[in-house]
Amino acid sequence: MSRICELTGKKSMVGNKISHANNKKKRRFNINLFKKRYFLIEEKKWIKLKICAYAIRIIDKIGIKNALKRFKYGKKRK
Template identity: 60%
Template sequence: MSRVCQITGKRPQVGNNVSHANNKTKRRFNPNLQKKRFYIPEEDKWITLKVSTSALRTINKNGITAVLKKARANGNTLV
C-alpha cells in the first residue's frame, strides 16, 4: 500500500543526504504513518485508516466524524 495519509494526503518528500564532505545523495522523507481503527457511531461501524500522527492529533481534537466530513468535502477519494 502507498505511503499516503488518508486524511491529510501527506506523501513522501524527496531531499538529499549531505555528507561531511558535502556529497549529496538522494533520499526520501517518509511521513509518520500509523494504521488505526476508528469507530463511527453515526454509521455504526469500524473503519481502518492509514493516518499520519498529525492527523491523529486532529482527530483527537475535532472528532472522527468532523474530520471525515472535511476530508470528503476536500475531494479526498481515499476515505
C-alpha cells in the same frame, strides 16, 4: 504499499542526504504513518485508516466525524 495518508493526502518527499564533506545523495523523507481503527457512532461500524501523526492529532481535537468532513474523506481526490 503506498505511503500516503488516507485523510490528509500527505506523501513522502524527496531530498538530499548531505555528508560532512558536502557530498549529496538522494533520499526519501517518509511520513509518520499508523494503521488506526475508529468507530463511527452514527453508522455503527468501524473504519480502518492509514493516517499520519498530524491526522491523529486533528481527530483527537475535533473528533472523527468532523475530521472526515473537513478532509472530505470518501470523495474523489486528485
